[in-house]
Amino acid sequence: MATKENTETAPEFLYHVKRTITDYHADKSGATRTTDILGTFTDLKAAKAAALSALVSEGYVKDDFEVYEHNTDPENWKHGDGVLVYAKAPAGQEFEVRLDTKPNVLKLQGNASGETGTAQANKKKVLQTTINYNNDRIGGIQNTEVEGTYPSRAAAYAAAHSVLIDDEVTKSSFAEYDEKEEFKGDWPYGDEVFVHAVAETGENFLVIVKAQPHSHQHHKCGHHGGKKCECACKHTEGGCKSKACKHADCECK
Known part of the structure; x- marks a missing residue:
């Protein structure tokens, strides 16, 4: 539990380094994607520096990419707002690294490098992926955001079940609402997905629990x-x- 001092001095925001790989090699539609949070920071400058070096830190070699670009000229940048690094592998996989800024609800503190400490960095992330089939029936239009950072698997799992619902939005508000532990038969959405829902307007939602790679x-x-x-x-x-x-x-x- 955060102390009173931590609550008063903790930074207001967390900056998550988010890396997305779109696998056009396996799926030409762009619907097959993997999103991970590579680091969480309390200092914006440190987060940007980490984002710019994220692929190299993962072990990738710049020269192995067909395209490898940093967003050093935002006015002429052609790879989307918020993207800091874009890379394309010869086989067709595309990599994007950006920052996802969220409120520091748990009042996490950063170390001297601006990153949350070792124990904090291993906290579980709850992510929400929204797929808009209304605008793209093959699922290529989708977005994944961090919904929260939690100190344990149990806390993250509990939070995952409340991401899509609140006092006004209930399970019955959705055309479909499935929870992994209550699903009948084989769960078709992957081991990391704990909730799948479909809105009356057609949007699909996946609530995911992931650890930092x-x-x-x-x-x-x-x-x-x-x-x-x-x-x-x-x-x-x-x-x-x-x-x-x-x-x-x-x-x-």
Whole structure:
């Protein structure tokens, strides 16, 4: 629980570094996307710096992209308002990095670098994805925003169930409203989705609980040429999907 002093001195806003990958290689419609929060900051300048270096920090190499651009000239920038980094892989995947600014409800404090501390950085993020099928029937028009940051899985799960409803909007306000634990049969929306709803006007909503991805750059594997490491990961809560390293002398084993 935040102390009175923390409540009084905590910054008003959190700046989330949001990275979205649109996989045009697997799905030409642009409907297949992955959005992650790579870092959370209390200092805007630090958040912008982290956003500009986000892909490199994840282990990607600039020269491996067909296009790699920073938003240094907003007036002539052609990749959308708020996008700080745009990159395109040769296979067609497009990467966008932007900041998602939200109120600092939990009164989190930043460290000397302006980032929320180690324990805080691992807090669970509740995200909401809105897909507007009215304007695009294939689902290419969609947006994902941070709805909250929570100290535990249990708190995030509880919050996920109240994202779409309040005193005026109830479950019956939607044409469809499904919760994962009450769904009959196989849940078709993915393990990280806890609520799926469809508005009477046609918009689809997905409420997602995600942890901040860990970085593989600390493995110090010398066999990937600086590229994203695929070695067995020890910096995880058990959710790492990296492949086992085949290099006998790799330091990350």
